[in-house]
Every structure is written in structure tokens, then in C-alpha cells.
Amino acid sequence: MNKEKAQVATEYLLITGFILIIVTIIFSYVYISNNQNIKISQANTSLDKMINAADIVYALGPGNVQYVKVIFPQGIRSIQDITICESGAQEHNQVCVAPDVVKFGAIEMEIELLGGNRTIKRGAKAELELDGTIPAGERIEAITGVQRIKVEWCDSTIDNKICLKKA
Numbered sequence: 001m002n003k004e005k006a007q008v009a010t011e012y013l014l015i016t017g018f019i020l021i022i023v024t025i026i027f028s029y030v031y032i033s034n035n036q037n038i039k040i041s042q043a044n045t046s047l048d049k050m051i052n053a054a055d056i057v058y059a060l061g062p063g064n065v066q067y068v069k070v071i072f073p074q075g076i077r078s079i080q081d082i083t084i085c086e087s088g089a090q091e092h093n094q095v096c097v098a099p100d101v102v103k104f105g106a107i108e109m110e111i112e113l114l115g116g117n118r119t120i121k122r123g124a125k126a127e128l129e130l131d132g133t134i135p136a137g138e139r140i141e142a143i144t145g146v147q148r149i150k151v152e153w154c155d156s157t158i159d160n161k162i163c164l165k166k167a
Contacts, residue, residue, distance in 0.1 A: 036113050039073040040120075043111050046070035047122040050107060053151040054162045058126040065152040067167055072143050075112035079143075081128045081164075082106050082121070105129075105162070124162070129154055131165030 053066045072079075084106050105128030108121045143166065150167040 032114065036115075039075060039111055039113065040118065042071045042073040043076075043109055043120050046072055047107055047109060047120060050149055050151065050164055051122045051124045053149070054105075054124045054126060054128055054164065057151050057153065058124070058162055062153045065150060068149050068151065069146060070149055071146050073111060074144050076144065077110040077112050077117055079107065079109045079130065081130045082108050083127060084123055107164075127161045129161055129163045131163055 049068045049070050053068045057064050057066050082105070084104055104123055105126060106121050106123040107128060107130070108119060110117050110119045148167040150163075150165050152163055154161040154163040
């Protein structure tokens, strides 16, 4: 009789342990997946806010400034301004190689996820320039978290160029 009770107790412990291991694995997967989705959402929201502010400053004209608060997620591999050429013209070193081509700016952010890196792009109505205060490459961790970004017309002779810099 004692042997049967011991066997039942052991089986109960093994089954309970097995179920706990499965629940822990499922919980871990959901937690990691949720964190990845939060990173993507924060990156998308940050780019949307910066582009919307750039479009507003562009529409209002020179001398206007707007500040936006954004949350840059951890794991940003790079953030850069790029030029997008319309009507199929090729882009070469941020210069559209074609006569009478329309070009506009965009911000490209690459974030590190468990399944690999993901690149997110957002286009604006004007050409964009990320100031050096928004670092790229190995110094990118300096901007992780909540940041205040100043969006204004650049001090240059180039028309329609909007600068984004860390405020």
C-alpha cells in the first residue's frame, strides 16, 4: 500500500513538473515576442513623430521650429537620413541621377531583433538631414530611451532641407 502511494506521489510530481516546464516555455516565448513587438512599435512611432514634425515645419516655411519627444528602443543598429528619388531615377550618394526628377527625404532606422535586423523607413515631403547629435553606428546607444528632437529648417543654401537634431 505504501509503495502504491509513493508511486502515485512520484507520478503526480513528475506530471506537475512537466506541466510547469511547458507553461514556463510558453510564458517565455510570449514575453520575448511581446518585447520584440514593443521595440518595433516604438521605432515606428518615433519615426512617424519625427516625419510628421518635419512635414509641418516644411509646410509652415523657414524660421519655424517644432520639438517632438520620441522613444528610441534599445537595439538600434543605425539611423540615417536618405534621399528617395521619384519616377524611377537612381539614387547615388543622396543625389538623384536624372534630369528634372523629384526627390524627397526619408529616415531609415535599423533595429536589432532576435530573428535578425529589421529596417524601417519613413518618407517626408522635404529633404531631411540628421544632425550629428543623433549618432550612428557604435555610438547609437547614446540615444536609447526618451529623447527630445528639434525639427527646423537647416542653415544652408539648399532649399527644402529640414534638420532634425537632439535638443
